[in-house]
Amino acid sequence: xxxxxxxxxxxxxxxxxxxxxxxxxxxxxxxxxxxxxxxxxxxxxxxxxxxxxxxxxxxxxxxxxxxxxxxxxxxxxxxxxxxxxxxxxxxxxxxxxxxxxxxxxxxxxxxxxxxxxxxxxxxxxxxxxxxxxxxxxxxxxxxxxxxxxxxxxxxxxxxxxxxxxxxxxxxxxxxxxxxxxxxxxxxxxxxxxxxxxxxxxxxxxxxxxxxxxxxxxxxxxxxxxxxxxxxxxxxxxxxxxxxxxxxxxxxxxxxxxxxxxxxxxxxxxxxxxxxxxxxxxxxxxxxxxxxxxxxxxxxxxxxxxxxxxxxxxxxxxxxxxxxxxxxxxxxxxxxxxxxxxxxxxxxxxxxxxxxxxxxxxxxxxxxxxxxxxxxxxxxxxxxxxxxxxxxxxxxxxxxxxxxxxxxxxxxxxxxxxxxxxxxxxxxxxxxxxxxxxxxxxxxxxxxxxxxxxxxxxxxxxxxxxxxxxxxxxxxxxxxxxxxxxxxxxxxxxxxxxxxxxxxxxxxxxxxxxxxxxxxxxxxxxxxxxxxxxxxxxxxxxxxxxxxxxxxxxxxxxxxxxx
Ligand code: B12
Ligand code: SF4
Numbered sequence: 287x288x289x290x291x292x293x294x295x296x297x298x299x300x301x302x303x304x305x306x307x308x309x310x311x312x313x314x315x316x317x318x319x320x321x322x323x324x325x326x327x328x329x330x331x332x333x334x335x336x337x338x339x340x341x342x343x344x345x346x347x348x349x350x351x352x353x354x355x356x357x358x359x360x361x362x363x364x365x366x367x368x369x370x371x372x373x374x375x376x377x378x379x380x381x382x383x384x385x386x387x388x389x390x391x392x393x394x395x396x397x398x399x400x401x402x403x404x405x406x407x408x409x410x411x412x413x414x415x416x417x418x419x420x421x422x423x424x425x426x427x428x429x430x431x432x433x434x435x436x437x438x439x440x441x442x443x444x445x446x447x448x449x450x451x452x453x454x455x456x457x458x459x460x461x462x463x464x465x466x467x468x469x470x471x472x473x474x475x476x477x478x479x480x481x482x483x484x485x486x487x488x489x490x491x492x493x494x495x496x497x498x499x500x501x502x503x504x505x506x507x508x509x510x511x512x513x514x515x516x517x518x519x520x521x522x523x524x525x526x527x528x529x530x531x532x533x534x535x536x537x538x539x540x541x542x543x544x545x546x547x548x549x550x551x552x553x554x555x556x557x558x559x560x561x562x563x564x565x566x567x568x569x570x571x572x573x574x575x576x577x578x579x580x581x582x583x584x585x586x587x588x589x590x591x592x593x594x595x596x597x598x599x600x601x602x603x604x605x606x607x608x609x610x611x612x613x614x615x616x617x618x619x620x621x622x623x624x625x626x627x628x629x630x631x632x633x634x635x636x637x638x639x640x641x642x643x644x645x646x647x648x649x650x651x652x653x654x655x656x657x658x659x660x661x662x663x664x665x666x667x668x669x670x671x672x673x674x675x676x677x678x679x680x681x682x683x684x685x686x687x688x689x690x691x692x693x694x695x696x697x698x699x700x701x702x703x704x705x706x707x708x709x710x711x712x713x714x715x716x717x718x719x720x721x722x723x724x725x726x727x728x729x730x731x732x733x734x735x736x737x738x739x740x741x742x743x744x745x746x747x748x749x750x751x752x753x754x755x756x757x758x759x760x761x762x763x764x765x766x767x768x769x770x771x772x773x774x775x776x777x778x779x780x781x782x783x784x785x786x787x788x789x790x791x792x793x794x795x796x797x798x799x800x801x802x803x804x805x806x807x808x809x810x811x812x813x814x815x816x817x818x819x820x821x822x823x824x825x826x827x828x829x830x831x832x833x834x835x836x837x838x839x840x841x842x843x844x845x846x847x848x
Contacts, residue, residue, distance in 0.1 A: 430579030612781035630664035770839035
């Protein structure tokens with residue numbers, strides 16, 4: 287083994303049990319959980335994508351001065367080889383930053399412009415192997431909507447989902463697009479965990495062409511506009527919805543029309559380098575007025591027929607305001623819906639292109655049962671399959687709605703269960719009842735709809751024992767009803783009440799490194815639980831949930847993909 291190689295974890299799911307003073311690790315690999323002893327855990331912690339094998343050996347040796355360095359070196363190499371054989375680490379991965387540093391600064395000659403705007407969603411720090419599980423490789427809708435809107439006005443736009451590519455491919459595609467097609471604007475779609483990658487890539491683009499305009503939008507920049515602009519690689523932040531704002535920006539930068547100071551919904555740096563935040567833009571009320579989103583998004587344009595499910599959005603926003611979720615503030619509390627006819631037309635047009643499976647990405651597609659009934663009536667003759675997320679309250683009160691959903695092709699539903707304790711649900715402003723959780727699951731299962739439920743580890747006021755009992759509750763739902771349970775650690779995303787006032791909920795935020803905001807490792811501690819205890823409880827919950835995962839869910843997941 288070349289000691290200059292950098293070993294990198296292929297999983298983000300691991301934890302060390304420090305509660306009882308021991309130092310034992312538990313790691314989730316593709317073939318289940320692996321236990322790591324004391325020393326192996328120390329080595330595992332060093333495998334962070336930044337240390338070479340040589341550096342890891344040096345650092346571990348310094349902890350054991352009385353042991354011969356040769357023995358330590360051999361043991362470490364053997365362990366690394368075994369971890370690699372078990373599929374837990376890889377040696378080929380190069381961090382994006384490293385790859386980009388290897389590239390020379392290149393200033394473009396001004397040529398003909400092939401495209402006006404390049405839009406992409408950026409990679410997350412998740413190891414690329416997670417992509418193989420198709421967790422993040424949907425063709426994204428946000429940039430798809432903006433692209434088709436801009437194309438209506440004659441702008442030439444190309445899109446890519448960089449989340450679905452490995453780092454070498456990302457560098458290659460960005461270079462190719464910027465050098466060969468010379469777009470004037472590059473736009474990045476950014477969630478919190480992707481914000482560091484977005485900044486790194488923005489820097490790379492500016493190096494390739496210092497005149498390119500970098501625009502960022504999406505859930506993270508909407509609330510962290512100043513943070514993004516301070517990096518100096520970002521020119522404009524688009525807050526909230528992007529279609530109309532991006533059109534005005536395109537007109538300004540490409541046609542010299544308008545004035546940045548007058549474009550609503552942007553934050554930007556003016557000529558003097560001062561940061562300006564313009565007033566908010568109002569939300570689009572008539573969603574039917576938008577063109578259907580562009581679906582030809584690299585690398586999906588040729589492959590998406592083989593892809594498992596295509597995302598469709600039938601509404602925007604959420605009328606609720608749960609303290610851990612940014613859906614309410616992202617949409618300014620404005621819930622807007624497409625007409626059933628408009629939704630059916632889009633699905634029909636995709637069906638004509640050979641697509642039969644869809645995933646409704648709405649925050650809550652069931653908010654207005656009457657509209658959903660009408661959508662179901664329109665979808666029934668199309669003979670398609672679909673999945674969606676829903677609140678439990680609506681489903682628990684509408685058995686007929688569930689029947690119609692089933693007839694219209696609904697094969698899977700995901701419910702936000704969050705907690706089995708009524709007082710905790712109330713403190714989250716979730717506005718659901720525990721009995722509604724059970725009822726909704728029963729109704730869906732009676733119609734043979736596969737059910738997944740998400741639950742949160744680390745809710746305010748939960749003790750170690752409370753969380754263990756909450757996990758028991760989730761496992762019981764798996765065993766009794768065949769529900770697939772997914773746990774996530776409470777994470778204070780920008781735009782949530784939890785982020786704005788953590789102290790109100792007895793939460794301490796320990797890390798503002800957004801790479802860590804992935805729900806699988808803790809960035810907080812609560813009144814009763816430390817950061818490590820939360821991670822450990824999460825892993826324990828995950829392990830038990832996977833052991834009891836209904837086979838039916840695995841089948842449906844292979845079909846739907848998320
Ligand atoms: C579908 C979805 C997913 C899919 C994404 C698939 C894909 N490739 O599209 C999957 C399941 C993979 C996923 C995963 C996760 N998700 Co998610 N997801 C969503 C969901 C439900 C819908 C997204 C969507 O398509 N919306 C419809 C489109 C039209 O809206 P949009 O994307 O917001 O885009 C508009 C604007 O934001 C803006 N805009 C967006 N990008 C850009 C770019 C530019 C240049 C401009 C100008 C404007 C702009 O303009 C668009 C059009 O108006 C949203 C909730 C929501 N309401 O948006 C959560 C949401 C985005 N997800 C969220 C989270 C937390 C996650 C996960 C961390 C959860 C997890 N660990 O499992 C991961 C992280 C993945 C990642 N790498 O970032 C949070 C993000 C919070 C945050 N601050 O980061 C959201 C907001 C949910 C919530 N309410 O908290 N997610
Ligand atoms: S958790 Fe669900 S119901 Fe609550 S605000 Fe978010 S999307 Fe709406």
